[in-house]
Amino acid sequence: MTTTKHIEMRNVRKGFRFFTLEDLSLDLEAGQIMGFVGPNGAGKSTTIRLLTGLLAPDAGEVRVLGHPMPEAQAAAKQDIGYVADEMRLFPNATVGWHLRFVASIYPGWDESYARTLLKRFNLRAEQTVKGMSSGEQMKAVLLLALSRRPRLLILDEPTANFDPVARHEVLSEFTDVLRDESRSILFSSHNTLDVERISDRIAFIDRGRLIDCRDKEDFLECWRRIQLQVPSGATLPEIPDVVSRVIDGQFVTLTTNRFSGETLSRLGDSVREVHRMSLEEIFVANVMHHREACG
Amino acid sequence: MNPLTRKLIAREFFMHRWMIGGSVLAGLAGLALVARGGLMNFNIGFLFWLTTIVAFGVVVAMFGIATERKERVVNWVLSLPVAHGTYVRIKVFALLLCYSVVWLVLSAAAIGLILALPDLPDGMLPYAVLLSAFLLGNYAFVVSSALHLRSEGGMTLVVVVHNIAITLFMFAIAAIDGISHFMRGPVATWNSAFWTVLVIEFAVFLFLMALPFLIAARRRDFI
Numbered sequence: 001m002t003t004t005k006h007i008e009m010r011n012v013r014k015g016f017r018f019f020t021l022e023d024l025s026l027d028l029e030a031g032q033i034m035g036f037v038g039p040n041g042a043g044k045s046t047t048i049r050l051l052t053g054l055l056a057p058d059a060g061e062v063r064v065l066g067h068p069m070p071e072a073q074a075a076a077k078q079d080i081g082y083v084a085d086e087m088r089l090f091p092n093a094t095v096g097w098h099l100r101f102v103a104s105i106y107p108g109w110d111e112s113y114a115r116t117l118l119k120r121f122n123l124r125a126e127q128t129v130k131g132m133s134s135g136e137q138m139k140a141v142l143l144l145a146l147s148r149r150p151r152l153l154i155l156d157e158p159t160a161n162f163d164p165v166a167r168h169e170v171l172s173e174f175t176d177v178l179r180d181e182s183r184s185i186l187f188s189s190h191n192t193l194d195v196e197r198i199s200d201r202i203a204f205i206d207r208g209r210l211i212d213c214r215d216k217e218d219f220l221e222c223w224r225r226i227q228l229q230v231p232s233g234a235t236l237p238e239i240p241d242v243v244s245r246v247i248d249g250q251f252v253t254l255t256t257n258r259f260s261g262e263t264l265s266r267l268g269d270s271v272r273e274v275h276r277m278s279l280e281e282i283f284v285a286n287v288m289h290h291r292e293a294c295g
Numbered sequence: 296m297n298p299l300t301r302k303l304i305a306r307e308f309f310m311h312r313w314m315i316g317g318s319v320l321a322g323l324a325g326l327a328l329v330a331r332g333g334l335m336n337f338n339i340g341f342l343f344w345l346t347t348i349v350a351f352g353v354v355v356a357m358f359g360i361a362t363e364r365k366e367r368v369v370n371w372v373l374s375l376p377v378a379h380g381t382y383v384r385i386k387v388f389a390l391l392l393c394y395s396v397v398w399l400v401l402s403a404a405a406i407g408l409i410l411a412l413p414d415l416p417d418g419m420l421p422y423a424v425l426l427s428a429f430l431l432g433n434y435a436f437v438v439s440s441a442l443h444l445r446s447e448g449g450m451t452l453v454v455v456v457h458n459i460a461i462t463l464f465m466f467a468i469a470a471i472d473g474i475s476h477f478m479r480g481p482v483a484t485w486n487s488a489f490w491t492v493l494v495i496e497f498a499v500f501l502f503l504m505a506l507p508f509l510i511a512a513r514r515r516d517f518i
């Protein structure tokens with residue numbers, strides 16, 4: 001039996017006047033949470049709009065839940081919960097009206113889960129959308145997406161307007177979704193703390209190009225910052241896969257993306273400290289390395 | 296028509312229900328003033344009737360399309376299982392339905408008033424029919440523009456052109472001999488001049504209503 005990938009992007013290109021998304025290939029399997037990380041203007045939202053059928057690629061292929069996009073977007077969106085930071089509900093309608101409206105469209109609507117989320121997110125059904133804060137509105141949009149029980153959640157900066165408590169509540173809900181292994185999440189953000197907390201696979205994008213994509217643990221295991229003390233006149237042994245080198249007198253800080261025991265044995269006694277890197281540090285180092293390599 | 300399409304059309308109607316009711320009442324109030332007789336009442340009442348139909352058309356198109364896009368509500372609607380082409384069809388159909396209620400009631404009431412009042416010559420009927428048909432076409436122009444123009448400046452220009460067009464139309468139609476000659480007559484004259492103008496109006500209306508579908512079919516990016 002073959003399982004359909006939830007997201008398949010092959011050599012996708014999308015050009016605008018001042019920006020081009022180039023040669024993007026990305027896969028997301030069922031049961032995965034992929035963190036999609038990039039600086040502002042990197043192409044995260046463009047990628048997500050291609051996945052939701054709002055944009056059509058100039059070249060390449062986009063398939064979501066087995067459906068070609070944007071041609072079969074209506075069918076694909078039956079099983080996609082798409083939430084973007086910029087989304088707003090009908091301002092003059094109440095939360096309750098939206099709940100009834102969405103419930104009437106989706107056969108898989110989970111009424112009891114919707115009621116639970118309503119309480120957990122501290123929302124009231126009789127609230128009119130225009131009287132809600134932007135954070136509350138985003139919670140309502142998330143509630144409407146989560147209660148459909150979609151197979152694929154596509155989230156574009158969903159926690160941007162949240163305070164730390166709200167962010168914690170929402171991220172917990174995302175991980176709960178994955179208890180059902182037939183579901184998956186693509187989570188775009190430039191908040192690496194959120195991404196590190198919930199993702200099991202991470203893709204870095206910068207200036208319209210995918211620069212790295214692998215399991216979170218791979219990133220955390222392979223990237224290290226090594227502090228060395230090199231006596232004056234001595235030369236450092238050649239270390240492959242050094243992405244940055246900062247020299248301050250006798251002290252040298254190396255950042256590597258392929259750390260192993262062999263790296264340490266090559267460096268020998270000069271090693272003073274080895275630091276694990278946070279996802280944010282890995283992200284910044286990765287982006288800077290990519291930019292230097294591209295000129 | 297699938298259930299989602301039906302629900303979205305019904306939603307549009309539901310959202311504008313107060314504006315539809317208010318506009319019908321305001322337009323009828325204008326016609327009631329005309330019914331009181333006298334030139335002053337006719338002028339004020341007619342202006343009120345005309346302004347109500349025109350303003351409703353502009354406001355409903357702006358609220359239903361331009362504001363929905365500006366406030367990013369459209370982003371949420373398009374997260375539902377609906378394609379762009381369907382969204383455009385829903386908007387055109389739903390907004391036309393909303394406008395039709397106001398337009399039909401007020402146009403029919405105006406024609407009824409001409410027939411009922413002895414002070415108003417029945418010769419005005421062709422003029423009233425052509426003016427009403429023009430208002431429908433002019434509304435189609437605003438809806439079609441609102442669906443495709445992204446800039447506020449562009450929409451402001453559309454509204455200005457839309458308003459000026461009504462005045463120009465009234466002057467132009469009154470200058471057509473085959474229509475103006477019979478306007479003050481005791482009976483309505485449905486001559487070739489009338490039918491020619493009506494057919495042109497109908498063709499323009501159909502073209503403007505079809506334009507959003509043609510553009511949506513060719514458009515690759517929606518947001």
